[in-house]
Amino acid sequence: MTKPIWLTMAVMCSALALGACSSTRLGGPPIRGAAAAPITEAPPVEAVPSGPIEASPLPPIAGAPTVPDPMAPPGGTDIAGLPPAPPPPTFGSPAPTAPAPAPTPSSRTAMVGNWNVQTSGGSCRVQLSSSPALDLYRASASGCSNQDLSKVNAWDYRDGEVYLYQTGGSVAARLRGSSSSLSGVLAKSGAPVTLSR
Template sequence: MPRSLLSTAAILALAAGLGACASQRLEGPMRGRAAPGPQAALEPIAPAMPSGPVTSEPLAPPPGASASPTDFPPPVGANVSVAPSTPVIAPDPTPVAPLPPPVVASGRSSVVGTWNAKDATGASCKVSLSSAPALDLYKASASGCPNKDLSKVTAWDYRDGEVYLYQPGGTVAARLRQGGAALDGALSKSGASLAMVR
């Protein structure tokens, strides 16, 4: 007998033997009964569980985490009553402390620039204080000043919180003290008041 037919015959014999074993196993408990119909095949094998209300609870937070019951959403299907929304009234803002007065820069660099000078008679002119050095002082100039002492100013210096205006030869024409954004003082020769503002 050819080898392929031999192997085919062996497979058929094996299949027939397995089929007989299976039919004996199935027939054992069912012996003497009619074959089950299609409805019997749909019936559950395990007994039905009694039905009742289903409850659920949120899982506990992982170790190291804290959670309050309000952190979790309600379980699905739970009867949750929603409280009517009430308007939230924000508390009055904390009163803000008043800001301190602005800090006015002081020192030599804070007075550099052009000033409007006004003497005791009410006459005014321009005085420019430069940052360019002039020997051991700084350059200054005056324009349109009716006061002849003030009109001769060519240099200035800042010492001990005061501005000194100098004429040629080193004569002090005026001394002014910084007060806020202005310079207030007096002319040296006459003692008349002098104010300079930006």
């Protein structure tokens, strides 16, 4: 039985191809064409230590559409072009908020004028004047049953606090608050005192 010619030719071509492709792996010398460049070994590549890697977002490419930041607060419209959904409702009573502290007056002139004084011993009036008295300002009290307040004759404003002074230069009271309401303590007894317009 004769083999077809094409099969015989295929076997012969395969044998020639395998013989021509011998390599150093199979024990033979490498075969090169006449025009091939000489073989040179590349130098070994060494790993180079790198410094710390810093990451930062790249600026957008001019003319390219911007992609919204997934960490950005919601706003605008969603993918379907609809406005964002409102936040879910909260149930129960809202948490009580602490009252805002009274603003600190910004100047001495905001404190000048007549004040109603309230202490545990009663009420009276104090007038804070803009007339200087040495390094303080003049003050006067009327109708005060408290001995320390009845002797108030000067006052000053320092570091957001009003100081009331009595005859002799000792502090009668220290107060803090706004130009319409002050609260503090009497210096000797520590009893609370408030001034209001």
